[in-house]
Amino acid sequence: xxNRLKVLRAERDWSQADLAARLDVSRQSVNAIETGKxxxxxxxxxxxxxxxxxxxxxxxxxx
Amino acid sequence: xxxxxxxxxxxxLIVGVAxxxxxxxxxxxxxxxxxxxxxxxxLVVTGxxxxxxGWWAVFAVRIYRTQDEFWRTGERVAWHWGGLxxxxxxxxxxxxxGLGGLHWLNPATDAGPLAARAFTSGxxxxxMLQAVGSTLVGLWWRWAKR
Numbered sequence: 001x002x003n004r005l006k007v008l009r010a011e012r013d014w015s016q017a018d019l020a021a022r023l024d025v026s027r028q029s030v031n032a033i034e035t036g037k038x039x040x041x042x043x044x045x046x047x048x049x050x051x052x053x054x055x056x057x058x059x060x061x062x063x
Numbered sequence: 064x065x066x067x068x069x070x071x072x073x074x075x076l077i078v079g080v081a082x083x084x085x086x087x088x089x090x091x092x093x094x095x096x097x098x099x100x101x102x103x104x105x106l107v108v109t110g111x112x113x114x115x116x117g118w119w120a121v122f123a124v125r126i127y128r129t130q131d132e133f134w135r136t137g138e139r140v141a142w143h144w145g146g147l148x149x150x151x152x153x154x155x156x157x158x159x160x161g162l163g164g165l166h167w168l169n170p171a172t173d174a175g176p177l178a179a180r181a182f183t184s185g186x187x188x189x190x191m192l193q194a195v196g197s198t199l200v201g202l203w204w205r206w207a208k209r
Contacts, residue, residue: 040132
């Protein structure tokens with residue numbers, strides 16, 4: 001699955017650690033999601049989308 | 064928030080491991096009499112070991128629940144595939160030792176039939192219990208998610 005997490009994070013000038021703290025996950029989780037090595041669960045995907053005030057489809061898309 | 068999760072994980076790990084080893088090592092402080100252990104010692108030591116394992120189980124659950132989903136997934140993958148790999152590797156090793164491979168490697172190693180039976184039992188116990196545990200949890204999961 002592809003995602004725009006890195007771009008969205010960069011737009012807000014957040015580090016991976018900042019985003020991780022806002023999502024209450026580890027920095028490694030953010031890195032793994034950004035690099036496409038880990039697909040988040042639906043609840044975490046919703047949390048991510050809500051944090052950026054977007055829909056899930058606007059953040060994640062099929063590879 | 065992520066920091067507090069990390070610090071909770073560290074605390075659970077330290078307390079869990081320290082308590083586990085303390086309970087496991089406690090039997091060493093009980094005076095031993097020469098000869099095979101009596102019923103009292105067997106029960107006390109077994110009880111302390113069970114307590115140590117229970118202690119670790121409580122903290123293992125706390126650690127698992129405190130981890131985020133990425134680490135939980137990693138742990139499940141490690142236990143499933145790592146455990147399976149280790150189990151598969153152990154089979155030829157078990158057969159090799161069971162057939163007297165150690166004696167072939169070093170003729171001074173002559174275990175005898177009693178030790179061979181003890182080795183077989185010692186090998187089979189965790190393997191069988193792991194298979195039973197895995198089957199029961201698998202059945203419970205399918206039942207709970209039906």
